[in-house]
Amino acid sequence: MQAQAPLRIPVFVVVPPRALLLDLAGPMEVLRKTNLEQASVHFDVTYIGPSPDVASSIGLCLSGIAPLPARLPDDALVIISGAVDEPLGSAVREEAEDGPLEAAIVAWLRRGIRPGMRLATICSGALLAAQAGLLDGRECTTHHAAIAELKRLAPLAKLRENRLYVEDGDRLTSAGITSGIDLMLYIVAREVGHATALSVARYLVVYLRRGGSDPQLSPWLEGRNHIHPAIHRAQDLVAAEPARDWSVAQLASAAGASPRNLSRLFNEHAQMSVTEYVNRIRIALARELVTDSRLDMESVAERTGFSSARQFRRAWRRLHDTAPSQERLSTRKA
Template sequence: MSKVVFLLVHGVHLLDLAGPAQVFFSATEFGIDYRLSYVAEHDQVDSAQGVSLRTDTELPDLSTEDLVLVPGWSAPTLSSTGAVSTAALAWLRAHHEAGGTVASVCAGADVLGRAGLLDGRRCTTHHDVQDELAHRYPRAKVIPDVLYVVDDRVVTSAGIASGIDLALHMVATRHGPTIAAQIARTMVVYTRRNGDDRQTSVLLRHRSHVNETVHRIQDIIESRVAERLSLAELARLTGCSQRTVTRLFDRATGMTPLRYQQALRLERAEHLIGHGATMDTAARSVGFEDARMLRRLRAAAVPADHP
């Protein structure tokens, strides 16, 4: 079990908190064992939107697998808001020094700054307070116009809804892009990328559409990725003609169903190889008869169609 601990301050923005919390809660519905908890200086925190939240006041013991996330709050300026005790700042710092991950949404980056966790690191925050954050922490490198930044287990995101992007990224990093894409679809949101980094996941690149027929086709392909799925079989399973399957899939994803399956196979094989599998083992695990096709695809810039 991993803990996700939200450190709250007075005036917390509900979406800064609820967006990431929903992502990690949804992860539990897909079998990932997270336990969410909420801590603050007092046992009640008033949100900026007027909802009062009940919280714990005791800072929990943490392991390196746990995450501490600081949501943002209503802050015309950072310097006069977001009171956090020295004990809480030391707790954040100790967690990171022990190998744990800390994260923030919006103005929450200021708390990480006060804990000394932004010094020498890249970070971001809401565009309204980016300049102030840079002024308060001159040793930090504040990156404008990105959704989130990851630097040595310090993860900071921009304003409000970008906390969802941050949380989806963390789930994808820890548990793979398939789970992240499933959570995003459940939440009816796009799985977005950092403005700095290329979106590398096939699932995340090609699930940002609203065509339910194509989503059903993708579900079939993803659940049977190692099988030889013909266009005729996909058409039968979705109640469409082969021509309609091809047309809809290309319009939504920019590729054919077989090319999509090939890209998925390559991505999963790369994941297995990265975790110690041999080329032959990875190739057979994802449906290739041997490693020759996998070697050719790895060497190519764009995966080729191959049933």
């Protein structure tokens, strides 16, 4: 049987003058590793900009940058990375040289980003999107050092400070630097799945946060701040299929441990029992269904591996102060 061709997502990364290298390298390493981890989705990355060569924030020259395309495909994901005032080892910023290049990016964004096309900004990349009018009326964020400038450039935007990243429809903005990695992991989780995002996060040795507004560790990575391979194998299986009827014996067999030893290892390294870990992952998935769908609670329970809505609500109450229905209502009001 012939393997199914992967879904290909065209990604266009806008490289500005004085590009902050970590804004580019961090998120793109997420996509590179994602392409290697699985075969169902492939991110086709193209670096574009008004100049074929730019000096990066650390003084390293970036070359081979393609011109800004005349037209983008409808399914494109456009990413605008940030810039720095003065690259490492450089002279004072060349305003006369960089100004026209930034203006070319803004003009291209204004005519090239069509309604429904996804746009993600990293760090001060939000300032270029703001100048193009692409953040008007949208919730957004940027690096804390650029907040005041973003307010000035986008007075109609709904600025959110002290956030890792913000999603408002087809606009995604991040605080930049390392939070660009958080944003890209979030996109990977949406497009490919949590199991792949978890694997990539672990490879990069970073925390995977559930949402930009949540300062706490994601339930998908909670209990994984360890390097024990047997537990990781069991946790990967649960993350890939949370609704499956996992028993300690099944997970122990897959992890290459006895049920008793796996239980001991979970308590020692994950700081929770196997059953508690499974329920936390199921509730994390259930919360997504509660807040992002109109499914009734019986359907949510069924899709997340609980035998009944009553069992689901009991497990929910152990982790949340409000009922699932209240969570759905408060999320929609926000």
